[in-house]
Amino acid sequence: MLWIVLALLLFIIQIGFVIIFEYQRPNKAVVWLIVLFIFPVIGFVLYLFVAKEYLCPPALSRTDNGHWDRLKDELIERCKQRVQKDLHGKTLVQDDNLHALLKKIPVAPIAACNETAVFVEGKKAFEAMMDAIAASEHHIHVEFYIIRDDRLGIRFEQLLIRKAQEGVKVRLIYDGIGSRRLGKAYLERLRNAGVETGCFFPLLTSFFNKRLNYRNHRKIVVVDGKTGFFGGLNIGDEYLGEGPKFGYWRDTHFSIKGDAVLWVQYTFLTDWHLVTGQIITDPVYYPIQESRGNELVQIVKSGPDETILELIFSLIVSAKRRIFIETPYFIPDPGILLALKTAISRGVDVRIIIPAVPDKNLVYCATLSYVQELLQAGGRFYGYQKGFIHAKLIISDDLALSGSANMDIRSFCNQFEINAVFFDGKVVDRLVQDFYRDLGVSEEILQSNFEKRSTLQKMQIIFARLLSPLF
Structure with a gap:
């Protein structure tokens, strides 16, 4: 008893x-x-x-932060001088409150003189990355959530080794869980060639430090501080569309030149500080940008200590005509869900593309519960049929937000992400065209589809919905 x-x-x-x-x-x-x-x-x-709340590690709570604050202020001042010319007489956003929020984002300001290239699949994106790396003269910074020791991974490894042997400074960050299957031999070959590597929150260390839930989901390449890449692609053959389960892999990735690269670089080097304790603020890593583009871009660095939720919420509530979303996982928090329902009730055209075939069944079941709820409110959902859609995109009227963050609780609150707000009409129009092209190979999900599901499937959806705040 x-x-x-x-x-x-x-x-x-x-x-x-x-x-x-x-x-x-x-x-x-x-x-x-x-x-x-x-x-x-x-x-x-x-x-x-x-479940422990994220606490900034000692490496980022020391007086070392003063170095980053001073550097940030210098970069902001540099960007202001060029952006004021491009901003003269322009209306950037559809809503004053959204504009006020964008101006208050801690890192970084709206940057001018940018040139952006959009990639919708892996082959061209990886070729562009490797061409830029091959042409590097001073440094190469690489950061990915997943790095695989497969054909694509080996191509990157060999290229990084060659550049390191040529005297180029090469630094690599990989996530302790996302790249947990990356063998020691792969990393040893890089280190022996002179490549510096850092593991973001290693598996065992993060378990005992209670940071297991906080992962670095960023995908970054910076070459000589002048060319940056970011988006949804990791390094692995499946991102080339060569995976046995899905075949074709649809993603969205970007290359960028201009002042916005300074903030991609800043993101990488603050991550490098977190991982290794090294502070790198040498001006050579933040060169004067040679780009003569005219695009305005704002890099948005987010994580458990600087959430992206407010920005996404503001993009949704400020929309007057359209909200187009592409995401592999759709697990909105209550505020985002309410914002979408409110937008639908205001007559905004809300369309969301998700995979037709999931890679994570439990998360997909939770996604379907939110799909059903928004369908009842009048939203429109589509299942991508061509392969697997991994693109992360929000289009709000004439603005676009894209990068590494999914439309789920983990990306909102638990993971370190990098995204960009695009203001330029050409870039946004290109992303809208890609969205409509994806609609052409997607099948609309109808409310009647849910009525045909078996009792077991309905129970799975209910159970997954209950657990969805942990996804």
Whole structure:
């Protein structure tokens, strides 16, 4: 009898612990309470190691931050001098509140004189990256969530080794979980050739430091501080469309030249500081940009300590004509969901493209629950049929936001991401054209489709929805 009382007391303590620490996030609290009821002890252990709020590591809370603050101020001043000419007489956004928010984003300001190229699949994007790397003269910075030791990964490895042997400074960041299958031999070959490598929150270290849930999802290449790449592609054969499950892989990736590259570089080097403790603020890494483009671009660096939620919410609520979204995972938080419903009720054309065939079944089931809810509100969803759609895109009237962030809770709050707001009509028009092209190879999801689902499928969707705040 005593052991029953003790077990019950322990269970009550666990529940109280979750309630006390999650009272400001009731959706998440409810999910963890469900997990505790199903797995009383294991669930609590998982909570302790996975659900802890992100705290800035000592490497970023020291006085070293002063170096980054001074550098940021210098870069902002440089960008202001050039952007004021391009901003004269222009209306950038459809809503004054959105404009005010964009101006207050800590990093970075709107940058001028940019030239952007858009890639919709891996082959051309990777060739452009490797051509830029091959032509490098001073430094190469590479950061990816996933790096695989396959044919594409080996091509990158060999190119980086060659450039390092030529005397170019090469730095590589990979994520401790996303690249957990990357073998030691691969990294040793790079290091032996002179490539500096850093692992973002290694698996075991992040588990015991309770940062397992916070991953670096950025995909960055910077060459000589003058050419930058970012978007949705990781390094692996499947991103070339050579994976056995999906075949064709549809993504959105960018190359950029101009002042915006300074902020892609800033993002990489602050990550490098976090990973290695090294502070690199030498002006040679932030050269005067030679681009003569006329595009305005704002790089948006986000993470658990600087969320992208407010920006996405503002893009949705400010839209007057259209909201087009492409995402492999659609798990909106309550605010984003309400904003989309409100936009639909105002007559905004809301269309969302998701994969027809999922890569993660549980997440897809949760996605379908939100699809059904928005269909009832009048939104339109489409399942991409050609292969797998991994593009991350939001078009709000004449603005576009794209980069590495998915439309899910993890990208909103838990992962380190890099995106860009595009103001230029040519770039936005190109992204709109790509969206309509994807619509042409997608099948509209109708409300009647949900009525045909079996009872088991409906139960899976309900269960996945309950757990969705953890995705």
